[in-house]
Amino acid sequence: MSRHRQAYLFVSPFFILFIIFGLYPIIYSFVLSLNEWHSVKVWHYVGLKNYATLLCKDPVFWTSLFNVVYLFVINVPAMIFLSIFIALALNNTARRHKDLFRIVYLLPYVTSVLSIAIVFYIFFDDQSGLVNLLLGTMGIPHVHWLTSQAMSKISIDILITWKWTGYNMIIALSGLQSIEPQIYDAAKIDGAGRIRTFWRITFPLLRPVIGFMFITATIGTFNLFTEPYFLTNGGPGYSSLTLVLYLYRSAFKFFQLGYGSAIAFLTFILVLIPSVAQVRIWADRDRSYSAG
Amino acid sequence: MKRLLMLVLVLACLSPIAFGQANTDLKGTITCWTWAPALKSVYAGFKKLYPNINLEITPMSWSDAHDKVLVAMASGSGAPDLLTIDSGYIQKFIDQGGLVDMTEFMTPIKDKFPAFKVVNDSDANGHVFAVPFDVAPVGFFYQKSIVDKYKITLPETWSDFIALGKQLKSKGIYMNTVSIAASSMDQSLHGEVGLLGLLTQQQGGAWFDANLKPILNSKEVVTAMKLIKEMVDSGVSANESMGSPSYQQGYADGKILGVVSGAWYVNALNDFVKPGASQWGNWRVALMPSFTKGGVRASNLGGSELAIPAQISDSQKKLAMTFIKYACATLEGAKVHADSNELPAYLPAYSTDIIQNKTFDVMGDQKVYKMLAQVAPKVPLTWRIPPQYTQIQSILQAKMNSILTGKVSVEKGLQEAQDEALSK
Numbered sequence: 233m234s235r236h237r238q239a240y241l242f243v244s245p246f247f248i249l250f251i252i253f254g255l256y257p258i259i260y261s262f263v264l265s266l267n268e269w270h271s272v273k274v275w276h277y278v279g280l281k282n283y284a285t286l287l288c289k290d291p292v293f294w295t296s297l298f299n300v301v302y303l304f305v306i307n308v309p310a311m312i313f314l315s316i317f318i319a320l321a322l323n324n325t326a327r328r329h330k331d332l333f334r335i336v337y338l339l340p341y342v343t344s345v346l347s348i349a350i351v352f353y354i355f356f357d358d359q360s361g362l363v364n365l366l367l368g369t370m371g372i373p374h375v376h377w378l379t380s381q382a383m384s385k386i387s388i389d390i391l392i393t394w395k396w397t398g399y400n401m402i403i404a405l406s407g408l409q410s411i412e413p414q415i416y417d418a419a420k421i422d423g424a425g426r427i428r429t430f431w432r433i434t435f436p437l438l439r440p441v442i443g444f445m446f447i448t449a450t451i452g453t454f455n456l457f458t459e460p461y462f463l464t465n466g467g468p469g470y471s472s473l474t475l476v477l478y479l480y481r482s483a484f485k486f487f488q489l490g491y492g493s494a495i496a497f498l499t500f501i502l503v504l505i506p507s508v509a510q511v512r513i514w515a516d517r518d519r520s521y522s523a524g
Numbered sequence: 525m526k527r528l529l530m531l532v533l534v535l536a537c538l539s540p541i542a543f544g545q546a547n548t549d550l551k552g553t554i555t556c557w558t559w560a561p562a563l564k565s566v567y568a569g570f571k572k573l574y575p576n577i578n579l580e581i582t583p584m585s586w587s588d589a590h591d592k593v594l595v596a597m598a599s600g601s602g603a604p605d606l607l608t609i610d611s612g613y614i615q616k617f618i619d620q621g622g623l624v625d626m627t628e629f630m631t632p633i634k635d636k637f638p639a640f641k642v643v644n645d646s647d648a649n650g651h652v653f654a655v656p657f658d659v660a661p662v663g664f665f666y667q668k669s670i671v672d673k674y675k676i677t678l679p680e681t682w683s684d685f686i687a688l689g690k691q692l693k694s695k696g697i698y699m700n701t702v703s704i705a706a707s708s709m710d711q712s713l714h715g716e717v718g719l720l721g722l723l724t725q726q727q728g729g730a731w732f733d734a735n736l737k738p739i740l741n742s743k744e745v746v747t748a749m750k751l752i753k754e755m756v757d758s759g760v761s762a763n764e765s766m767g768s769p770s771y772q773q774g775y776a777d778g779k780i781l782g783v784v785s786g787a788w789y790v791n792a793l794n795d796f797v798k799p800g801a802s803q804w805g806n807w808r809v810a811l812m813p814s815f816t817k818g819g820v821r822a823s824n825l826g827g828s829e830l831a832i833p834a835q836i837s838d839s840q841k842k843l844a845m846t847f848i849k850y851a852c853a854t855l856e857g858a859k860v861h862a863d864s865n866e867l868p869a870y871l872p873a874y875s876t877d878i879i880q881n882k883t884f885d886v887m888g889d890q891k892v893y894k895m896l897a898q899v900a901p902k903v904p905l906t907w908r909i910p911p912q913y914t915q916i917q918s919i920l921q922a923k924m925n926s927i928l929t930g931k932v933s934v935e936k937g938l939q940e941a942q943d944e945a946l947s948k
Contacts, residue, residue: 269598289947292922358763359770379705379765381925468705468925484591486915487616489598 265493275490282494293495295470296478297502299385303474304453307389312445314393315400316438320430322401323408334405337398345395349462352391353378356463381471384464388472391459396452400445407441408434443514447507454503475499551576554843555604557593559586560828561791562658562864563608566851569860573850577843579606586610593833597622603833606844611644611827612909612917614654618645619911623653624832624841630655633853636871640905645829654829655852656869658861660786661899662722662823663809665793668888669802670697670781679813682751689760698762698780701771702755706924713766713792716752716928717921718825719784721907723748726823727815728904731920736910738945740920741938747815749927749934756928772796776803784812786825787867787896793886794865805888809895822902827869867893867900874900912948919944 265283268276286293318337322330340348355362356377364374377387411434419429457476460466466473466481473481475495483492556563556579567579582604584592590613596603597620609617617623630652634642641656664678671678674695679685689699706716714721724730729744739745755761762780764771774780775796783789797803811821830848832841851857858873862882873879874897882893919941927937 291944354769357768357770360773361770376705379703379707379763381929465707467707467922469922471925481918484595485918486912487594487598487620 261493261496264490265497267490269487269489278490282491283498285491286494286498292470292473292478293475293498296473296475299470299472300454300456300474302385303389303392303456304450306386307392308446308449308453311393311397312400312442312449315397315445316404316442318397318401319404319408320434323405334402337401339398340395341399341402343395345458346462348391348395349459352387353463356387378464379468381469384468384472388456388460388463391463392453392456395459396449400449403441403445404438407438411437439514443510446514447510450506450510451503454499454506475502546572547574548576550574550843550846552839552843553578553580554606554840554847555580555582556606556608557582557584557589557604558608559584559589560608560658560866562861562866563851565864566857566860567847569856570847570850573856574846577846579847593617593622594620597833597835601835603835605832605836605840606847607831607833608657609654609829609831611641611660611824611829612913614645614829614831615647615909616911616914617831618647618653622834624834625651626653626655626831627651629845629849636853637869638871638900638903640824640903640907641827641829641869643905644909654831655848657828657830657852658788658866659869659900660788660825660827660867661896661903662726662784662786662812662825663896663899664782664784664812665789665807665809666782667775667778667780667803667806668808669806670778671808676781678810681817681819682813682815685813686754686758686760689755690758692781693759696779698774699760700755700762700783701764701766701774701780702752702761702928703765704756704763704925704928705765706921706928707765714786714825715766715921716924717917719752720745720748720920720924721917722784722786722823722825723751725904725907726812726820728820728906730906730908731913731916732908732910734908736908738916738942740916740942740945741935746934746938749924749938751815752924753928753934767792776801778802786827787893788826788865790884790887790892791865794884797886799885804886807887808890809887809892811895811899820902820904822899822904824900824903824907862893867896915948916945 264275266277266279268278268282321327322333322337327333356364358364358374358376358379361377363377367373367375375383377383415433415437416429419433424432455476456474457480460472460474460477461480464472466477476499479492479495479499482488482495554577558581563579564581567581570577570579589608590610593603593607593609594616597617603622607617607623627650630642634652637656638659641659642652645654645656646652666678670676674692674697676688676692679688685699692699702716702719721731724744727744727747729742729748731738731740731745733739756763762771762774764774764780785792793807797807812823814821830852832844832848836844851861852868853870855870855873855876855878858868858870859878861868862873862878865884867879879893879897881891883889884892923932923937923941923944926932927934931937932940
């Protein structure tokens, strides 16, 4: 210990800050999730009651979990496919104005979610929204983007896809650029076509990158808050209520801080399962390729 | 000691008013988070009497102003010195034990406020924790030009309302708005859930019984919900979310006749309508329709209170109290308050010019407050707002969408809402 004193000193700022702002709140909120917090001063220990209520007696929690899974299934594969597609197009050395396109695709990512949500809110307006006006000119009847239970999740998906495709595209692009061009040259000499080259070379070598995109997108979807908060505020009904939005409502609107903390911990476990599963899926296959 | 302090405080507050001169002894700065533009105007009047007390206002959205204070109370520090709290949420704050007890201040002047407001601000033991600031008796706000054009007789009962709506529908005009998504509650205009509440209260009903147990399946709630459903099904209400761009456009184009809302809607109108626009000076307010001929035509929607968080220092409390006393319980305060488009809760002002002759440019030459002040004493006193009010609003909001779209019947939907409310 004493021999490495200086080294410990140098790494200590992170750990000090992490303990204060990371570890302490996590432990605190775990303890909180075992309590009912009715007034400013009084905590009432209830054990696992909050968790039991959530899992057995609270249909709203299950609805919000269903919503998140729905958002995930509809959004994530499509978004990642789209971002790889765009990355492939932009990776072509012959294409002109590449930098311009990269910037254009990345712009939604660097724009604040709040301003995007406000613009989409106006676009999706039932009567005077741009989307419905455009559909109207094509003879398609008005769609209740934000005001029907069937469409609210789709609208949120459209917003997320629009915002995050650029970010994933940049990651896919960096993955593509790390693939040695000699491999492609060799394949070309061997007479492989474009599609064959993609499935036999690009896709396997891109696998860890795709894995990374899937895992971050999973975590992102399970923690979705800002987009539905501004666009639909969880409605109509509970049709676009996400787990974190429900957490926020319980803790800060209804002031059930213990219950809110319990939702936070359940969300953590729920996001852990698909994340770990995906790490396994993507990592195992990756190993077999990197060995070769 | 506390009593003495309060006495000194009241005297200190009264002296400048009695002698008509500025009090320069009280010095300091008080902070306030609020959504209400009225506070700024009231402060301008206050400043003339207390030139050395500064009020630092941080403007916030209506929901932020409540949420952030709750968080500050939970963490034990960080709350501002002065709070504006919506009447519907005051019990949540009282329940947290986070507000200064104002019983001693309020006891001698209780009669100077509408009775339902004092009850609204008291806990179960009769302690008062806030001072009523504005009241929001309900009226039917409407556009005069539409009434003149089609020679409309304003509806006396809700069935007249529907009948008139059906006539106007053929001319492409809606009576009011009801968003089927029931999504407009959180934009501080109280939205569909607010409408359900004011219709329930109008019948002398409530969402909670005397023991504060939810009664969302009670007769009055069912009747209120059926009326809203009828507005939607018969097509007399435009399916617009309050405050949205197309909502405002609908009124601007003369496609929507009016809105059933609280007195503060004057403020919303001042926000939506710009001077010079065709709607400017075109708005009026009438009594809301009753459920039965000759029945009650009064209800309440919202309103706000001023309160002080318990966590601030005594010297700050004293300054904040000085402001509250001026803003809520003096004629001078009531005057500047009324000028800023809210109906003050201070009853002694009601018999004076401040209320009787108050007009607003957006509402032409109508003596708006004279009319609404007649409504205030008739508001049924049955309405109860316990701490879990927000949660019940949220349950009703979610259920309303299923009811209005016909997924469940009114009775079944409200029974489900009741079951959900009881399970929490």
